[in-house]
Amino acid sequence: MPLVELQQVSVVKKDRIILDLKNVEISIEKGDKIGIIGSNGSGKTTMIRVILNLINYKGTVHRHIQTKDVGIQMQHNQFSDLMKVKEIISLVCNCSLADSRIQEGLQRFNLQKLVDKRLSYLSGGEKQRLTIFLVIFHNPALLIFDEITSGLDFDSRNSIIKLIQSLTSDKTLLIVSHYFEEIEKLADKLLILDDGKLLAFDTIENLCETHQFFSAISIDRDVAFENSSLRFVQTDSQKIFMTKNQEEEEKVMEKLRHDNIPFTYKPKDIKTLYTYIRKQTQREIV
Numbered sequence: 001m002p003l004v005e006l007q008q009v010s011v012v013k014k015d016r017i018i019l020d021l022k023n024v025e026i027s028i029e030k031g032d033k034i035g036i037i038g039s040n041g042s043g044k045t046t047m048i049r050v051i052l053n054l055i056n057y058k059g060t061v062h063r064h065i066q067t068k069d070v071g072i073q074m075q076h077n078q079f080s081d082l083m084k085v086k087e088i089i090s091l092v093c094n095c096s097l098a099d100s101r102i103q104e105g106l107q108r109f110n111l112q113k114l115v116d117k118r119l120s121y122l123s124g125g126e127k128q129r130l131t132i133f134l135v136i137f138h139n140p141a142l143l144i145f146d147e148i149t150s151g152l153d154f155d156s157r158n159s160i161i162k163l164i165q166s167l168t169s170d171k172t173l174l175i176v177s178h179y180f181e182e183i184e185k186l187a188d189k190l191l192i193l194d195d196g197k198l199l200a201f202d203t204i205e206n207l208c209e210t211h212q213f214f215s216a217i218s219i220d221r222d223v224a225f226e227n228s229s230l231r232f233v234q235t236d237s238q239k240i241f242m243t244k245n246q247e248e249e250e251k252v253m254e255k256l257r258h259d260n261i262p263f264t265y266k267p268k269d270i271k272t273l274y275t276y277i278r279k280q281t282q283r284e285i286v
């Protein structure tokens with residue numbers, strides 16, 4: 001039985017449909033690791049709010065999970081900056097700081113030296129380590145992270161991703177993020193929203209198969225390289241060719257090497273897949 005099922009859901013605010021899942025059903029199965037992606041304002045947080053029953057919606061949501069089994073980190077922390085770390089921990093964990101589970105956690109999340117500090121003193125990475133500790137403390141079955149690494153530098157982001165990886169192998173995970181490498185490392189399914197609508201929801205494996213996407217080969221956008229039979233997407237700086245299979249990949253690489261054109265290569269690149277799916281849908285709408 002799925003943990004959560006959304007059927008024909010929509011959310012209207014100020015006469016505007018901000019989430020429009022009227023013709024779709026979304027099932028979140030136990031053990032799913034779902035990366036929720038989409039541009040700013042596409043409805044990602046709204047969908048999380050619907051799942052958590054924090055917002056009015058039309059349609060049906062079946063929740064086969066109790067609130068106590070859900071661990072949530074939302075985009076904006078609700079704690080006052082003036083609170084001390086130890087106060088927040090006691091409040092959320094509902095036990096004394098001397099409790100062995102707290103002491104173990106402090107050590108595991110490298111928070112021992114921060115317990116007497118006010119929240120405002122903590123760096124972005126430290127705050128997120130604290131958040132993960134609090135979210136995971138009651139051992140929830142479903143974990144929801146909404147832009148957990150937003151604003152962190154490269155090293156802090158990577159250490160948070162590793163931490164989440166190590167803690168969530170046996171959990172169901174919903175992760176909203178604008179960082180594709182984070183989604184790549186943590187998710188095996190993709191849910192793509194665009195302007196409140198669902199563009200795709202499937203395993204990354206299936207999406208690659210459906211779109212015949214084997215690998216992404218990127219070159220500088222301004223370099224001339226003619227290959228009319230190849231699909232590509234463009235970013236501000238790159239032209240990214242999407243190969244269908246190994247044979248096509250080898251041919252492209254051979255030609256690029258022959259023409260002395262530098263390139264990078266990535267199998268099943270999520271950013272390319274996402275850009276392609278969006279481009280395709282926009283074409284269909286036009």
Ligand SMILES: Nc1ncnc2c1ncn2[C@@H]1O[C@H](COP(=O)(O)OP(=O)(O)OP(=O)(O)O)[C@@H](O)[C@H]1O
Binds near residue numbers: 039040046
């Ligand atoms: N309470 C509200 N009243 C009116 N409009 C709202 C409300 N909440 C969200 N919206 C609008 O709904 C749209 C979707 O918002 P949402 O926060 O779900 O997007 P998001 O995909 O999470 O964006 P981001 O990536 O920027 O966090 C946005 O245009 C937002 O301005």
